[in-house]
Amino acid sequence: MISAQQRQVRVDLGTRSYDILIGPDLLATAGTRIAERLPKARAAIVTDENVAAAHAATLSASLEQAGIEAATITVAPGEKSKNFATLERVVDEVIAAKLERGDVVVALGGGVVGDLAGFVSGIVRRGMKFVQMPTSLLAQVDSSVGGKTGINTQRGKNLVGVFQQPSLVLADTTVLDTLPEREFRAGYAEVAKYGLIDRPDFFAWLEANWRDVFAGGDARTHAIAESCRAKAEVVARDEFEKGDRALLNLGHTFGHAFEAATQYDGSRLVHGEGVAIGMALAHRFSSRLNLCSMDDALRVEAHLRAVGLPISPLEIPGELPGAERMLDFIAQDKKVSRGALTFILTKGIGQSFVARDVPPSEVLSFLQTTLHAEAA
Amino acid sequence: MISAQQRQVRVDLGTRSYDILIGPDLLATAGTRIAERLPKARAAIVTDENVAAAHAATLSASLEQAGIEAATITVAPGEKSKNFATLERVVDEVIAAKLERGDVVVALGGGVVGDLAGFVSGIVRRGMKFVQMPTSLLAQVDSSVGGKTGINTQRGKNLVGVFQQPSLVLADTTVLDTLPEREFRAGYAEVAKYGLIDRPDFFAWLEANWRDVFAGGDARTHAIAESCRAKAEVVARDEFEKGDRALLNLGHTFGHAFEAATQYDGSRLVHGEGVAIGMALAHRFSSRLNLCSMDDALRVEAHLRAVGLPISPLEIPGELPGAERMLDFIAQDKKVSRGALTFILTKGIGQSFVARDVPPSEVLSFLQTTLHAEAA
Structure with a gap:
């Protein structure tokens, strides 16, 4: 079923369980893999203009070969497509294609396409089938796994959506060869994150092998599979984000605040x-609170810096708001629960935990140090 | 907890189980009932202008007394509010009220408000809490129970939505006193439906006691509770409408087609x-197919006619399309699965069943008789 170069990761969610296949050539064989899981389903491929130009023909041919009739729905590339107007248009096109509840929406693209298409599949006829075909490293190791879908509003990102698990995730590692270096590197921050959450051995492996992961081939497939496995385990413990799943936000509370501030x-x-900077700060902050050693914080910074990722807000081009304003951005982040600040902190490499009720005053004084005086 | 005049019906859905309370004075005591189930939750009341004028002040006072802070969000009355634009506005107002995942959206109104507010609660922050306070008979016995929520698109009704179970349903029977007679009677069609699906004794009870149900008091409370119990049992067997739940569409395939045609x-x-006409036709059609006796079909028509409901398309004012066009409306209905026609047919009073693959030719020739020559 899967070749020697491919890996299979099971996401264990009872009746909503599904497989993630990772490896080369999955785009060209997608049709049979979808047909064997969803016999007789028809499909709508949702993709963006860039990805469509590179890969839609390959996917359509593969679906056609497997007897799957498919409409293609294209959106503009970029985060701006995660809005109500695009949602309404894609919903309408899926309905116009006369797809029914047993039919499938296939998301071919990065996180934006996956989040949007997943949301569409979750609400058309109160829920259709859904297949993820992530084409960015970030989407392959993060957004395509776990069932979070949604769009943004003017009040914030991902504030509207549903939990909608796919029936299958096909992560074709070859398509990553054409990604811009900066985008691949940014996706790598999430790979490193899984090591830092609870897999110290994986983090050590990445420190030794990251060049091979960037180069492609089996090391890349391994890193992606290990990341998916890590995420799948957390998601299986806490599908609806009531507790442990918050661990996946390591680096994200700070990171989101900087994204918002820019x-x-x-x-x-x-x-x-943003996540790389956020992870570096989460370790520094943990060290400042005497939760983890400064050595561990420096080790994280050294690795992120080695792969070319930023580790300090001072590396962000242009002006940033002051510490008080940054604290506002953090408090507005959707992970806020009843006014208390929740952070993912750590006791060391691979020993992260959910810290609720972090005093805002501590965060503020840490931000002041970080924004105004930090030397790397 | 509940008074002698009130009934409690449990909807048994595992971790998503909830209670329906039916009886007088539930509006005035809603605050404590919500607070005991959702301690510390804040609320957004979603209602329409008409219901707001009649009941919002009572509900707000009750919530305030129980320490529940509540924003009120008002939409225009009527089916037209079940659209994307209104969805987006209500979503935005809920987010603007800074409600979080553990907070609650309270739907105060009829089916439109319940469907819209439920959908909002299902997608803001990927799912908030939800309480239904149905103020029409139709909503009390049908739409507020079972978790179907959604909006319409230009291509059809309820094509977009989610399954979102409430935490609690409060059906205040006193608010029905102010309903227009025609609206109460229309809601009664759904009450009779539960008898016709699988409760022949309940249908017989309604034949004997329908005047008391219309008059109010304990017979009304009993009829609503029995209807909720009937629906809850079907929903518990098939929450996501994969099989048996289709029974609840008795009368709806024909009924929806006439609604669309008008x-x-x-x-x-x-x-x-439309449901009343549809139920009469479903029994006639079943009799024509030699599935049930003409006596049973006539008994259904006699009861619906006694309470003042229509039983034939010829009673609909204005012109109707011909039989072929009506068949198109039926085929476009969302209950179509892979091109085959699905109907709820019956072997007699309270002996309904799901018939898949009903030949379109049979439906067409039945419609021809019904539309052109039927004598009641």
């Missing part, structure tokens, strides 16, 4: 870079 | 009236 301007900061 | 113009036909 108006999500990707020329200044992309998500994975 | 452009959902409530001055010509309201939903419950």
Whole structure:
């Protein structure tokens, strides 16, 4: 069923369980893999203009070969497509294609396409089938696994959506060869994150082998599979984010605040870079609170820096707001629960935990140090 | 906890189980009932302008007395509020009220408000808490129970939504006293439906006691509770409408087609009236197919006629399309599965069943008789 170069990771969610296949050539064989899991389903491929140009023909041919009739729905690339207007248009096109509840929406693209298409599949006819075909590293190791879907509103990102588990995730590692270096590197921040959450051995393996992961081939497939396995385990413990799943936000509370402070301007900061800075800060902050050693914080910074990721807000081009304003961004983040500040902190490499009720005053004084005087 | 005049019906859905309370004075005591189930939750009341004028102050006072802070969000009355634009506005107002995942959206109104507010609660922050306070008979016995929520698109009704179970349903029977007679009667069609699906004794009870149900008091409370119990049992067997739940569509396939054919113009036909005609036709059609006796079909018609409901498309004011066009409306209905026609047919009073693959030719020739030559 899967070749020697491929890996299979099971996401164990009872009746909503599904497989993630990782490896080369999955795009070209997607049709048979979807048909064997969803016999007789028809499909709508949701993709963006860039990905469509590179990969839609390959996927359509593969679906056609397997007897799957498919409509293709294209959206503009970029975060701006995660809005109500695009949601309404894609919903309408899926309905216009006369797809029914047993039919499938296939998301072919990065996180934006996956989040949007997943949300569409979750609400058309109160829930259709859904297959993820992530084409960015970030999407392969993070957003395509776990069932979170949604769009943004003017009041914040991902504030509207549903939990919608896919029937299958096909992560074709070859498509990553054409990603811009900066985008691949940003996605790598999430790979490192899994080591830092609870897999110290994986983090050590990444320190030794990251060049091979960037180069492609089996090390890349291994890193992606290990990341998916890590995420799948957390998601299986806490599908609806009532507790442990918050661990996946390591680096994200700080990271989101910097993304918001830079108006999500990707020329200044992309998500994975924000996460890299956020993870570095989470370890520094933990060290400042005497939870983890400064050695561990420095080890995290050394690795992120080695792969070319930023580790300090001072590396973000342009002006940033002051510490008080940054604290506002953190408090507005959706992970806030009843006014208390929740952070993912750590006792060391691979020993992260959910800290609720972190005093805002501590965060503020840490931010002041970080924004005004930090030397790397 | 509940008074002698009140009934409690449990909807048994594992971790998503909840209670329906039915009886007088539930509006005035809603605050404590919500607070005991959702301690510390804040609330957004979603209602329409008409219901707001009659009941919002009572509910707000009750919530305030119980220490529940509540924002009120008002939409225009009527089916037209079940659209994307209103969805987006209500979503935005809920987010603007800074409600979090553990907070509650309270739907105060009829089916439109319940469907819209339920959908909002299902997608803001990927799912908040939800309480239904249905103020029409139709909503009390049908739409507020079972977790179906959604909006319409130009391509059809309820094509977009989620399954979102409430934490509690409070059906205040006193608020029904102010309903227009025609609306109460239309809601009664759904009450009779439960007898016709699988409760022949309940149907017989309604034949004997329908005047008391219309008059109010304990017979009304009993009829509503029995209806909720009937629906809850079907929903518990098939929460996500994969099989048996289709039984609840008795009368709806024909009924929806007539609603669509009259452009959902409530001055010509309201939903419950369409269901009444649909149930009469489902029994006639079953009799024509030698599935049930003509006596049973006539008994159904006699009861619906006694309470003042229509039983034939010829009673709908204005022109109707011909049989072929009506068949198109039926085929477009969302209960179509892979091109085959699905109907709820019956072997007699309270002996309904799901018939898949009903030949379109049979439906067409039945419609021809019904539309052109039927004598009641």
